[in-house]
Amino acid sequence: MYKIILAYRYLLKRRITYFAVLAVALCVFIVVVVMTVMTGLVNDFKQRNHRFVGDCVAGTESLVGFAYYEDFVKVLEQQKYIEAVSPVIKSFALVRNKNSKQDYGLEIMGIDPVRHSQATSFGDTLYYNKDDVSKTFRPSYDPNLTGCVLGGLLRGEAEDIYPETSFVPRTSFSVSCFPLTAKGALARAGTDLVNIKTFYFSDYSNSGLPRIDGSLIYLPFEQAQMLCGMAGPTKRTSWIHIKFRQDVDVRTGPLDALSCCEKVRSLWDKYKQEKAGETQTYLLDTVEVQSWKSYRRESIAPMENELTELIVMFGFVAITTVFIILVVFYMIISHKSKDIGILKSIGVSGANIIELFSGFALLVGLLGSGVGLFVGWLFLLQINRIEDWLFEHFKFQLWDRTMYAIGDIPNRLDFKVLVVIALSAILVCLIGAFVPSWQAARQKPIETLQVNQL
Amino acid sequence: MSKNDFLLQANELHKSYRMGATKVKVLKGADLAVKEGEFVAIIGASGSGKSTLLHILGALDKPDKGTVAFVGRDLKKFGSAELNRFRNKKVGFVFQFYHLLDELNVLENVYLPVMAGRSVIGWFFCRKWAKRRAEELLEQLGLSDRAKHKPYQLSGGERQRVAIGRALMNEPSLLLADEPTGNLDSETGNSILDVLEKLNRAGQTIVMVTHDERIAKRAGRIVTLVDGKILHKDMSIENRK
Numbered sequence: 001m002y003k004i005i006l007a008y009r010y011l012l013k014r015r016i017t018y019f020a021v022l023a024v025a026l027c028v029f030i031v032v033v034v035m036t037v038m039t040g041l042v043n044d045f046k047q048r049n050h051r052f053v054g055d056c057v058a059g060t061e062s063l064v065g066f067a068y069y070e071d072f073v074k075v076l077e078q079q080k081y082i083e084a085v086s087p088v089i090k091s092f093a094l095v096r097n098k099n100s101k102q103d104y105g106l107e108i109m110g111i112d113p114v115r116h117s118q119a120t121s122f123g124d125t126l127y128y129n130k131d132d133v134s135k136t137f138r139p140s141y142d143p144n145l146t147g148c149v150l151g152g153l154l155r156g157e158a159e160d161i162y163p164e165t166s167f168v169p170r171t172s173f174s175v176s177c178f179p180l181t182a183k184g185a186l187a188r189a190g191t192d193l194v195n196i197k198t199f200y201f202s203d204y205s206n207s208g209l210p211r212i213d214g215s216l217i218y219l220p221f222e223q224a225q226m227l228c229g230m231a232g233p234t235k236r237t238s239w240i241h242i243k244f245r246q247d248v249d250v251r252t253g254p255l256d257a258l259s260c261c262e263k264v265r266s267l268w269d270k271y272k273q274e275k276a277g278e279t280q281t282y283l284l285d286t287v288e289v290q291s292w293k294s295y296r297r298e299s300i301a302p303m304e305n306e307l308t309e310l311i312v313m314f315g316f317v318a319i320t321t322v323f324i325i326l327v328v329f330y331m332i333i334s335h336k337s338k339d340i341g342i343l344k345s346i347g348v349s350g351a352n353i354i355e356l357f358s359g360f361a362l363l364v365g366l367l368g369s370g371v372g373l374f375v376g377w378l379f380l381l382q383i384n385r386i387e388d389w390l391f392e393h394f395k396f397q398l399w400d401r402t403m404y405a406i407g408d409i410p411n412r413l414d415f416k417v418l419v420v421i422a423l424s425a426i427l428v429c430l431i432g433a434f435v436p437s438w439q440a441a442r443q444k445p446i447e448t449l450q451v452n453q454l
Numbered sequence: 455m456s457k458n459d460f461l462l463q464a465n466e467l468h469k470s471y472r473m474g475a476t477k478v479k480v481l482k483g484a485d486l487a488v489k490e491g492e493f494v495a496i497i498g499a500s501g502s503g504k505s506t507l508l509h510i511l512g513a514l515d516k517p518d519k520g521t522v523a524f525v526g527r528d529l530k531k532f533g534s535a536e537l538n539r540f541r542n543k544k545v546g547f548v549f550q551f552y553h554l555l556d557e558l559n560v561l562e563n564v565y566l567p568v569m570a571g572r573s574v575i576g577w578f579f580c581r582k583w584a585k586r587r588a589e590e591l592l593e594q595l596g597l598s599d600r601a602k603h604k605p606y607q608l609s610g611g612e613r614q615r616v617a618i619g620r621a622l623m624n625e626p627s628l629l630l631a632d633e634p635t636g637n638l639d640s641e642t643g644n645s646i647l648d649v650l651e652k653l654n655r656a657g658q659t660i661v662m663v664t665h666d667e668r669i670a671k672r673a674g675r676i677v678t679l680v681d682g683k684i685l686h687k688d689m690s691i692e693n694r695k
Contacts, residue, residue: 001577002569009557342553345514346567346620347542349534446506446515449553 003352006339007359010332017364020328020429024368025375027321028425031314032376035417037383038310040410041399042303046293048208049300051121053292054086056261058268059239060286063091064184065230067280069237072271076242079267081260083245084118086111089224090238094176095217098198106154107216108175110224113137119243127152127204128168137220139202140168147202148173149218155204171201175219179229182236182280187229195227211299234280258291265289318428325361325432333357333436340440341448350441357440361433365426372425373418380411460523461627461659462488462511467520468682469506480506481517482682488661490627493654495673496663502679504663505632511661512545512630513537525627542571546621550633552613554605554620561601564588564619571624584623591619595649611642618649622658629653631662635669647672 011017060066069087076085089110096103113136117123123133126149128140137147176196179187186193199219207213222231230236244260272284293300333340340353379386387409390396399409469481480503488494498504509515511522513529522529524544532540546567554563565588569577577584592598595615605613614634621629631650635643651672654660662673670676678685 001572001574001581002566004574005562005569006555006557013557338553339555339557342555343570345512345541345547345549345553346570347538347540348570349538352570444515446509449514449549 002343002348003356003359006356007363010336010360011363011367014332014335016328016331020325020332020364021368021371023321023324023328024365024425024429025371027317027428028369028372028421029376029379031317031421032373032413032418033379033383034310035314035421036376036380036411036413037399037409038307039414039417040412042307044410045209045303046300049296050292051124052207052209052212053295054084054120054241054243056242056244056264056289056291057239057295058242058264058287058289059088059090059237060283060288062184062283062286063228063238064180064182064283065089065228065236065238066283066287067182067234067236068275068278068284069240070235071275072268073240075267075271076240076264079263081245081263082242084115084243086115086119086241087221087237088116088239088241089219089221089228089230091177091224091228093217093227096174096176098172098174108177108219108224108227109216110219110221110228112221113218116241119241121207122205125152125205125207127206129203135202136218137202139170139200141170142200145200146197146220146223148175148199149203149205150201151213151216152204152206153210153214154217168203169201172198173201173217174198175217175227177227177229179227181229182232182234182283195229197223197227199223209299236280236283261289261291318424321425321428322432325364325429326435329357329361329433329436332360333440337440337443337448340443341445344443344445345449353441354434354437357433357437358430361429361437362426364433365429368429369422369425373422377413380413383411384408459489460487461490461492461525462486462661463523463526464507464511465521465523467507467510467517467522469503469510469515469517480682481510481520483520484679484682484684486511486677486684488628488659490659491654491657493650493660493672493674494662495670495676496661496679496684497665497667497670497676498679500665503682504665504679507679508630508632508661508663512547512628513540514547539571542567543624544627546624546626546629548614548617548621548629548631548634550636552605552610552617552637554613554616556605558605559601560592560597560603560605560608560616561585561588563605563616564591564623566620567623588619588623591622592616595619609642610638611645614638614642614646615649618646618653622653627659629658629660631660633664634662635664635666643669 058072073085073087076082089108091108093106093108094103095106111122113122113133117133123130126133126136129136135143136149139145139147174196175198176194178193179195181187205213205216205218219227225231225235225237242264268287268289272287275281275284343353343356387398390398464484464486467481467484468479470477470479472478484503484507486494486496486507496504496507506515510517513522513532524540529537529540555566558566565584568580568584568587572580589598589601592601595618597612597615597619600608600612605616608616634650635646638646647669650660650662654674660673662670664670
């Protein structure tokens with residue numbers, strides 16, 4: 001009992017203890033804020049990628065694409081665990097805004113907007129046609145024209161003539177593609193080398209992924225297929241985006257989602273064998289079935305690495321805190337050597353002395369992490385207001401929106417992360433206090449009670 | 455008289471300390487035997503090894519050579535847990551500088567040995583008894599009205615009486631007092647000696663260390679420590695008279 005009483009009284013009466021509590025609180029505060037924001041950013045980024053891709057993809061990076069996809073789409077649509085399937089053409093094109101007369105090398109994505117909205121969150125990313133995706137490629141100013149959808153960050157390309165309009169600006173783009181044969185050769189020769197078609201701006205798509213929104217133009221599937229030379233007698237596509245049924249929750253049940261991807265992979269292998277005798281079977285060898293995460297790993301991995309680096313950095317912060325606590329406890333215990341002598345003279349063991357100061361460290365850790373968590377929570381609650389104020393008065397933004405493509409700074413606290421941070425802080429305190437406590441336990445009472453020690 | 459008749463018996467105690475490159479021999483074969491109910495004063499010049507002897511008798515320090523037997527049992531044979539129990543239950547220490555814990559009030563300082571000797575659960579069951587016993591001791595020592603005060607709010611004499619209360623809390627067989635009046639004026643010192651005398655009359659065995667012969671005369675027996683050895687073993691007050 002005396003250990004609890006003394007640990008509590010040491011905490012209250014030693015002013016230097018407040019510095020230890022403050023050091024712990026500060027470290028916990030920093031870790032809570034940065035980890036919450038960074039984890040939020042990474043999770044948000046992953047979710048955007050997930051929404052952009054769907055749950056699974058089957059396809060090839062080859063610009064030639066792969067053949068016999070239509071039968072495979074039918075096979076997929078018959079599976080109970082699959083909710084939607086969307087074949088997609090992916091290639092590159094030279095795009096010219098007819099008003100600006102300037103060419104841009106952009107990525108093109110040929111989609112059926114209805115099917116693609118079922119397999120991914122494409123429909124939600126649209127600006128004008130969110131409520132009726134079937135009108136995506138029908139410009140409101142003339143539904144008979146063939147429309148195109150620009151990535152949200154290409155907005156200026158459509159609005160340089162009609163800035164800040166509330167209606168769909170009438171502007172057109174000529175899209176030039178090099179059609180390829182199934183063998184990968186140019187499909188045409190001479191002056192007719194390139195397929196060119198004019199599309200009329202019909203909508204924006206804001207996926208929240210800056211690289212996508214800044215370099216992608218969506219076209220109707222058949223048009224893109226034709227432009228890329230994939231619309232021959234044996235039609236080809238680049239990718240098939242797949243969405244699993246909702247009871248297969250990819251967020252809470254990654255194993256289930258993975259097992260669904262495995263099923264799709266098995267289906268593909270079987271399908272490939274069935275098509276073994278066909279003329280363009282060789283194109284099927286390049287097809288890969290991947291989960292959304294694997295498909296977007298090049299974008300996600302750097303963010304995850306950034307988070308890992310951050311965790312390592314906070315590991316160093318924790319080591320620094322250990323030393324701060326160690327120094328503070330050395331100071332406290334050196335001031336308490338008389339108490340140690342007194343306690344030993346009344347029969348307190350060395351182990352009990354360690355327990356006493358460990359209890360003291362535990363209180364410092366509990367109080368420090370409590371204060372740090374509370375202040376961190378308060379700060380996170382107001383972080384967007386604080387950032388708005390800083391931006392308003394000093395034009396200072398904590399997170400560059402062109403890089404992170406976020407609306408608000410993520411500030412949702414993760415209970416598990418908080419528990420890990422608090423427990424780590426307490427552990428750090430116990431580690432920091434252990435060496436001085438152990439040395440205190442080894443002190444001989446007569447050394448500490450001698451007159452010249454006072 | 456067999457050795458078991460003594461509460462405490464020290465034989466041929468040797469102790470030396472290293473001070474820089476030199477080794478200082480403090481005790482060079484000191485012997486002492488204390489019977490139950492005795493009040494023994496150990497006198498000697500400053501630096502003669504009185505406090506060292508007292509610390510060895512109370513198991514706060516270990517001799518280089520020689521033995522200390524408590525009720526016939528050699529302290530060397532005590533394990534560390536048993537030594538802690540010995541210091542907690544069998545011996546009470548009173549120091550020259552009182553050595554009270556500043557974070558505890560007077561009452562808490564007095565019942566501290568009971569808390570130290572028990573687990574949280576053990577303390578839970580005996581806390582009422584312990585508080586009552588501490589209050590009784592404070593009453594006997596004339597400090598009832600100071601129970602809630604902190605040590606720094608007390609005079610030197612009061613602090614020493616609190617230290618005596620703490621030493622007596624577990625009803626130890628032996629009270630060891632190291633210059634208990636050394637830090638007090640003579641009037642206050644006398645009041646402390648009165649307390650010790652009263653305790654001894656009630657049957658408490660006391661071994662007190664002092665450099666002042668006038669104070670030592672208040673004890674039942676005086677032994678002198680010179681050059682690391684006890685010179686006058688049986689110089690009782692009656693013999694000297």
